[in-house]
Structure formats: C-alpha cells, structure tokens
Amino acid sequence: MNRPAFSPLSSFGPVRYPETASQTGGPYVHIGLAPKQAGFDIFENNFGHVLVAPDTRGERIAIEGRVFDGSGSLVRDVLVEIWQANADGKYAHPGDRQDLPADPSFRGWGRAGADFETGVFRFETIKPGRVAGTGGALQAPHVCLVLFARGINSGLHTRLYFDDEAEANRRDPVLTGIEWEVRRSTLVASRSERDGGVVYTLDIRLQDTPDGGRETVFFDI
Numbered sequence: 001m002n003r004p005a006f007s008p009l010s011s012f013g014p015v016r017y018p019e020t021a022s023q024t025g026g027p028y029v030h031i032g033l034a035p036k037q038a039g040f041d042i043f044e045n046n047f048g049h050v051l052v053a054p055d056t057r058g059e060r061i062a063i064e065g066r067v068f069d070g071s072g073s074l075v076r077d078v079l080v081e082i083w084q085a086n087a088d089g090k091y092a093h094p095g096d097r098q099d100l101p102a103d104p105s106f107r108g109w110g111r112a113g114a115d116f117e118t119g120v121f122r123f124e125t126i127k128p129g130r131v132a133g134t135g136g137a138l139q140a141p142h143v144c145l146v147l148f149a150r151g152i153n154s155g156l157h158t159r160l161y162f163d164d165e166a167e168a169n170r171r172d173p174v175l176t177g178i179e180w181e182v183r184r185s186t187l188v189a190s191r192s193e194r195d196g197g198v199v200y201t202l203d204i205r206l207q208d209t210p211d212g213g214r215e216t217v218f219f220d221i
Contacts, residue, residue, distance in 0.1 A: 037113045047109075047110070047111045048110065048111065048112070049110050049111070049112035049121075049122055049123045049124060050110070050123075050124045050125075051082075051084075051106060051107045051108065051109070051110045051123065051124065051125040051126070052105070052106060052107075052124060052125060052126055053105040053106070054105075055105045056086075056103060056105045056106045056126060057086065057087045057088070057103050057105075057106070057126070058086065058087025058103075058106075058126030058127060058128075058129075059087070059126055059127045059198065060124070060125075060126055060197065060198070061125060061126060061127050061197075061198045061199070061200055062122060062123065062124055062125075062197060062198070062199045062200070063082070063122065063123040063125060063143065063160065063189070063199075063200050063201075063202070064120055064121065064122045064123075064199055064200070064201050064202075065120070065121055065189075065201055065202040065203050065204055066114070066118075066119045066120055066121070066203050066204070067080075067114065067119070067121075067147065067149070067203075067204045067205075067206065068203065068204070068205045068206065068209055068213065069151075069206050069207065070206060070207030070208070070209065071209070071210070072209040072210050072211055072213070074114075074119035075114065075119065075149055075206070076114055076115070076116050076117070076118075076119045077113070077114065077116065077149060077150065078113070078114045078119075078121065078147055078148070078149040079111065079112070079113045079114075079147070079148045079149065080111070080112055080113075080114070080121045080123075080145055080146070080147055080148075081109070081110065081111045081145070081146045081148075081155075082109065082110050082111075082123055082125070082143050082144065082145050082146075082160075083108065083109050083143070083144045083146075084108060084109075084125065084128040084142070084143040084144065085108070085128040085129055085131050086101075086102070086103040086106045086108060086126070086128065086129065087103065087106075087126055087127070087128065087129050088100045088101045088103070088129045089128070089129030089130050089131045089132075090102055090103075090129075090131075091108055091131075092106060092107060092108035092109070093108070098132070106126065110123050110125065125143075127141060127162065128141045128142065128143060129141065130168065133173050133174070134173065135173075137171075137173050138168075138171075139172050139173065139174060140161055140162075140165050140168035140169045140171070140172035140175065141161070141162055141165055141168065142159050142160060142161050142162075142172070142174075143159065143160040144157070144158075144159055144160075145157070145158050145159065145160060145204075147204065156206070156218050157218060157219045157221040158187065158204065158216055158217060158218050158219060159174065159175075159187050159217075159219070160187060160188075160189050160200070160202050161175060161187050161188045161189065162188070162189055162191065162200060163188050163189060163190050163191055163200075164191050169184075169188065175187065178217055182214060183214065183217055184217070185214075186205070186214050186215070186216045186217050187202075187216070187217055188202070189201055189202035190202075204216045
C-alpha cells in the first residue's frame, strides 16, 4: 500500500509546532561527566586532569584558571575539557596523519571540574608543539578548551596560547584573525613558576565584567 509522503503543510497552511523546552548543561553535569568530584565513584576509569605519564616527552607544565560570569562572580561548578597536540605537534587521534612522532604515553585530552571552593580548574600536561593549520601554515603552540556549566546551552569553545611564544603568536593564523589586540589578549596565558614547576594561568570571562575584564573570545564550532 502506498502511503502519501509526510508534508508539514495542511490544507490551511503550515503546521505550527510548539517550541521544545530549553535545557542547559546542569545541574548534574559533574555527576555525568566527573562523578568522582561530585562524590560518586561509579566509573572504572575516571577521566581526569592529568594528561601525562612518567615517560611523556616534553616540558611539563600546569594550566590553571578561573571562569567568571557577567557579574564578575566565580563560576564554581564549571567543567573544562582540553585537547592538545603532543610535544612534536601531533594529536593522539587516528585522524592526525602528519608524519610526526606519536607519544603513546601522552593522552592529549583531559577533563577537570573547577574546585567548588576556589573556582580554580587545573591540568597537568606538557607544552604542545606547533601544528600545521589551513594551507600548511604553522600555528603557535596552543590548547583547545571547551566549557560546560549550568546556564550554557552548548559547550563554549576557546583556545589558550602562551605568553612566552610571542613571535609564534604574532604569526598564528587564528590569533591574528581576531581584529583587536585587546581581544587577542583574552586567549594568552601568563607563565609563572611555583614550587619548582611551570604554571600557565588563564582566567576566562563569559562576558565583560564590572572590573574591566574583557569577554574571552569564543569560537563558533
């Protein structure tokens, strides 16, 4: 039996469907993605903030930061994921077919929730190598970040660059594609040394804040 194809049009014009209810990434985002931090030990393997092993190649660094909302208040329940190349500029993914050395001891991806008291998120990783971008031009060393939290309908994508890579940053095709220098600076982390280790710090602002902080550049991905 042949059935007529479905059509959104009725004899009286287009059919109007009600809007579905909106939903944000919470308040159970930690239970689903980082349950151990929320007090639920339910996964055999908990994806964490440490991307390195003892024999991972490259300069060991920590990445830290906080996330602020438009009122300047800390977002204490944000969950951050990062994705980066290894020290030679190769990703731990079969889609990366560059003729570069892989590092089996480097995971290349991590997930961390902000500390519920301080609002600080932290990753232990290595400084990534330069990766070729569109047209083969080398990008500056960088880390990709995605933010999830209550009030955010989908993950917010941004990048972290390093302030001690000034020359590479000046030539990076993505960073230089941002029109204003003050906007570019929202993606550049500051290097410091603490307890004998290197720490790069980048605070992220979801909007301009009352203290003069500029909204972080986010990417439409």
